[in-house]
Structure formats: structure tokens, C-alpha cells
Amino acid sequence: MNTENEVKLQEQYIKKIKEINNNKNLKYTILTMGCQLNENESEKLCGMMEKMGYSKTENQNEADVALFNTCCVRENAEDKLFGELGELKRLKEQNGIIIAIGGCMMQEKHITDKIKTSYPFVDILFGTHTLHKFPEDLYKSLQEKRKIEDILDIDGKIYEGLPIKRNSKIKAAVTIMNGCNNFCSYCIVPYVRGRERSRNPRDIINEVRELAKQGYKEITLLGQNVNSYLRVEKEKGIEFEEYEGVNSFATLLRAINKIDGIERIRFVSPHPKDFTDDVIKAIAECKKVCKLVHLPLQSGNSKVLKEMNRKYTKEQYLALVDKMKNTIPNLTLSTDIIVGFPGETDEEFEDTLDVVKQVKFEQVYMFIYSRRVGTPGDKMDNQIPEEIKHKRFNKLKKLVESQIEENNQKYVGTLQKVLVEGQSKNNPNMLSGRTDSNKVVIFEGSLDLIEKIVDMEIVSEHMWYLKGKIKE
Numbered sequence: 001m002n003t004e005n006e007v008k009l010q011e012q013y014i015k016k017i018k019e020i021n022n023n024k025n026l027k028y029t030i031l032t033m034g035c036q037l038n039e040n041e042s043e044k045l046c047g048m049m050e051k052m053g054y055s056k057t058e059n060q061n062e063a064d065v066a067l068f069n070t071c072c073v074r075e076n077a078e079d080k081l082f083g084e085l086g087e088l089k090r091l092k093e094q095n096g097i098i099i100a101i102g103g104c105m106m107q108e109k110h111i112t113d114k115i116k117t118s119y120p121f122v123d124i125l126f127g128t129h130t131l132h133k134f135p136e137d138l139y140k141s142l143q144e145k146r147k148i149e150d151i152l153d154i155d156g157k158i159y160e161g162l163p164i165k166r167n168s169k170i171k172a173a174v175t176i177m178n179g180c181n182n183f184c185s186y187c188i189v190p191y192v193r194g195r196e197r198s199r200n201p202r203d204i205i206n207e208v209r210e211l212a213k214q215g216y217k218e219i220t221l222l223g224q225n226v227n228s229y230l231r232v233e234k235e236k237g238i239e240f241e242e243y244e245g246v247n248s249f250a251t252l253l254r255a256i257n258k259i260d261g262i263e264r265i266r267f268v269s270p271h272p273k274d275f276t277d278d279v280i281k282a283i284a285e286c287k288k289v290c291k292l293v294h295l296p297l298q299s300g301n302s303k304v305l306k307e308m309n310r311k312y313t314k315e316q317y318l319a320l321v322d323k324m325k326n327t328i329p330n331l332t333l334s335t336d337i338i339v340g341f342p343g344e345t346d347e348e349f350e351d352t353l354d355v356v357k358q359v360k361f362e363q364v365y366m367f368i369y370s371r372r373v374g375t376p377g378d379k380m381d382n383q384i385p386e387e388i389k390h391k392r393f394n395k396l397k398k399l400v401e402s403q404i405e406e407n408n409q410k411y412v413g414t415l416q417k418v419l420v421e422g423q424s425k426n427n428p429n430m431l432s433g434r435t436d437s438n439k440v441v442i443f444e445g446s447l448d449l450i451e452k453i454v455d456m457e458i459v460s461e462h463m464w465y466l467k468g469k470i471k472e
């Protein structure tokens with residue numbers, strides 16, 4: 001069956017479940033772990049749930065279905081899932097809540113085995129390649145009262161036209177490619193998400209146009225390797241239809257930049273090795289593309305980078321940053337760093353600190369290396385003791401925090417364009433928004449500013465946010 005027909009078949013299951021649920025006011029909870037791609041897939045799961053007649057609740061006690069969308073990049077997500085399942089056992093016994101677990105972790109056999117033996121009350125297990133089939137899985141679970149396991153180990157396909165219920169009315173995530181062919185030696189993603197595959201330009205452009213019509217202002221393009229959009233297709237001679245001049249990541253940025261109504265374009269996560277000159281030029285020339293670029297470093301040491309299979313050296317990374325800073329006015333950078341990769345010495349770790357000092361990132365997402373079953377890193381026999389990993393992590397954290405403080409000072413007195421998102425969570429008398437560089441700004445203003453871009457003077461800095469004053 002082609003993907004279009006598969007999606008149509010699921011529409012039939014959605015209808016059937018809606019009929020069964022006939023105005024019973026059923027509810028669901030959803031817990032999403034991991035990256036923005038997973039968040040986006042949860043929006044699709046929520047879209048399906050709502051169409052089947054369920055409404056979302058935060059209160060597990062009143063839920064009829066408990067959904068989990070899992071991540072397996074680091075170990076802490078596993079602890080969280082098993083903790084939640086322990087709690088759910090009571091609810092299962094009390095009111096027969098349906099428990100469904102999907103996402104990346106379900107592509108790992110040792111995890112599904114553990115669930116089946118230690119948490120046998122779980123009803124549905126589904127993987128990353130079968131998310132679109134959730135209505136069918138739920139239907140079979142409800143009708144046939146049996147456990148469903150729907151997990152495939154395949155390269156993966158792209159399913160268009162799934163229902164979606166977005167979390168925000170102004171910011172939307174649009175997945176443009178899926179899977180990963182890079183095989184960084186610490187990373188589980190290529191094993192759980194399959195091979196790289198890109199969506200058709202036409203489907204993406206039409207989705208963004210539709211979002212603009214609905215009033216969305218900011219688009220974040222998503223992919224595990226977002227800047228290699230359409231690369232594999234070209235290398236392998238897989239046919240795709242060029243649309244509005246889109247035949248690469250750079251041309252996609254340019255095409256979306258032209259869509260009226262969209263004011264900001266972001267993208268995550270690119271790989272430094274695929275950061276080609278045409279992309280740098282497109283960022284510089286497209287007014288709507290935010291000048292905050294996420295450029296995962298992982299390590300600042302060339303030997304560690306080689307062991308990580310990152311395909312660039314410290315010098316190449318720094319040269320790329322220089323080139324980008326010279327080409328893109330007002331560029332700021334954020335990054336991901338892993339500390340304690342197998343074999344990393346204190347001296348090699350110092351190289352990471354050195355790069356952080358040189359680049360002065362706007363934001364650094366710091367991770368302690370976590371062994372992932374099935375990756376080359378897990379088989380390396382020179383694992384770093386936990387206490388050394390933590391020591392290095394704290395050293396990096398201290399450096400990053402001092403840089404953030406210094407960097408925040410630079411904002412004070414500047415004028416910034418702030419996209420107003422809503423009332424501040426901590427203080428409902430204030431509004432909250434974000435700068436082009438994704439800094440949170442809190443300020444006083446009337447509610448009709450929500451969803452608008454406002455000119456603002458930054459009056460003070462407070463580590464995790466800035467205070468602003470609307471420019472008269």
C-alpha cells in the first residue's frame with residue numbers, strides 16, 4: 001500500500017473509534033520526551049486523538065488513555081518512563097486506563113523486552129515508523145482486548161496529511177526531513193529513526209503557506225540533520241519534484257522567506273560538515289531567517305571528534321564559525337556539547353573549554369555522555385568514571401554561565417524586536433516574548449500585543465531572561 005492509502009485507511013479507523021466513543025467525553029494524557037521532532041510528532045498524535053473524540057487532560061486520574069512519546073538519546077528518559085509506569089499500575093487496576101507507549105525508545109529491543117516482562121499491563125507499544133498507524137493500533141486494542149506491538153525496523157517512509165493539533169498559535173514546527181545517516185559513535189538516533197529521507201518541497205511549502213494563513217508567525221524547520229535536506233535524494237538519484245525553485249536546504253530557506261505572514265524562520269539541528277556556503281549566504285540574505293544558528297560542537301578536541309565520527313576537526317569548526325560570523329551580520333550561535341566521551345582526557349576536555357571561550361555561544365546545551373546499547377561508543381573499553389564526567393560538566397557549566405552573564409550585559413540598552421508569546425508564566429501581570437536570538441524578554445504591556453512583533457528596549461538582565469520596555 002502506498003503511504004497516501006495508508007493514511008486514508010487510518011482515517012477510517014479514526015471514524016470507527018469516534019463512533020465507539022460517541023460523545024462519552026473521553027480524555028487522554030500525553031507525556032513527550034526528547035527533541036523538537038518528538039514534540040512535533042506528539043502534536044500529530046494529539047491531532048489523531050482529538051479526531052477520535054478524546055480531549056486532552058493533565059490529570060492522569062481522569063484519563064481514559066495515557067500516551068507516552070519516548071526519547072532514547074540519554075539514559076535519564078528511561079528512568080522517567082519506568083517511574084511513570086510504576087505509578088500507572090494502580091490506575092490500570094482501578095479504572096482500566098489504556099496505556100500506549102511510542103517513539104524512539106520502542107525501537108530498542110532491550111526496552112520493549114523490559115516493558116513486557118516488568119510492566120505487562122501496558123496495552124500498546126508502537127515505534128517511530130508506525131506512528132501514523134496509532135488509530136488502527138488503538139482500535140484493535142479496544143475491540144480485540146489484546147496487547148498490541150506495532151514496531152518495525154525499516155529505513156522509514158514519509159506520511160503526509162496526518163491530523164495535527166499544534167501547541168502554539170504563533171510558532172509552528174515543520175519537519176522537513178527524518179532519519180540520520182551520520183552514525184556519530186555516541187548516538188542512537190540512526191538506529192531508531194532509520195535512514196535520511198526528505199519531504200517533497202511542495203508539501204513543505206504548502207504546509208508553511210497554510211500556517212501563514214492561520215496566523216503563524218514563526219516556523220522552525222526540523223530534521224535530525226536538517227541542513228542535508230534533499231542531499232541523499234540527489235546522491236542516490238531518488239526523484240523529487242522541484243517546487244518554487246526548492247532543490248536544497250538553502251533554496252528552501254529562500255522560498256519560505258518569501259511567504260507573506262511568516263516573520264521568523266529557525267531550523268534545528270544542522271551538522272557542521274553540511275554547512276555549505278549557499279546555506280550561509282541564504283541565512284545572511286534572508287531577512288526572516290533568525291541570526292541565531294545552532295551549530296552542535298559535541299567536543300572541541302580533534303582526536304575526540306574523530307572518535308565520535310563527527311567528520312570535522314577543532315580547526316575546521318572554528319574556521320566555519322569565522323566564515324559564518326564574517327558573512328552573517330549580528331550572528332549568534334548556540335551549541336550542544338557532550339562531556340566524558342570514552343577516552344576523553346582532561347587535556348582534551350580543555351580543548352572544549354577553549355572553543356567555548358573563543359566562540360562565546362549564546363546558549364550551550366550540555367550533556368554528560370550516556371552509554372547507548374548498540375552504538376560504537378558503548379563498546380569502547382575506555383569509559384570515563386561518573387565522577388570525572390560530573391567534574392567536567394560542572395567546570396563547563398561554570399564557564400558557560402559566566403559567559404551568559406557577560407553576554408546578557410551586552411543586551412542592556414539595545415533595541416530588540418520581540419515576538420510576544422503571551423502572559424509570563426511566573427508573573428501574569430507581565431508579558432513574555434522572544435528576541436531573534438531566542439532570548440526570553442519580560443515586559444509590561446497590554447494583552448493585544450500578544451502574537452505581534454514589538455520594538456523594545458532592554459533595560460536589565462537576569463541570567464535566564466531580560467527585562468524590556470516598549471519603545472514609545
Ligand code: 5AD
Pocket residue numbers: 073074186187188296298336337338367368369370371372
Ligand atoms: N550521551 C550524551 N549526549 C548525547 N547526545 C546524543 N547522544 C548522546 C549520548 N549518548 C546529545 C548530543 C546531541 C543532542 C541532541 O544530544 O549533544 O546533539
Ligand code: SF4
Pocket residue numbers: 033034035036037038070071072073104189192193224
Ligand atoms: Fe530523542 Fe533522537 Fe528520538 Fe529526538 S530523535 S526523541 S533526540 S532519540
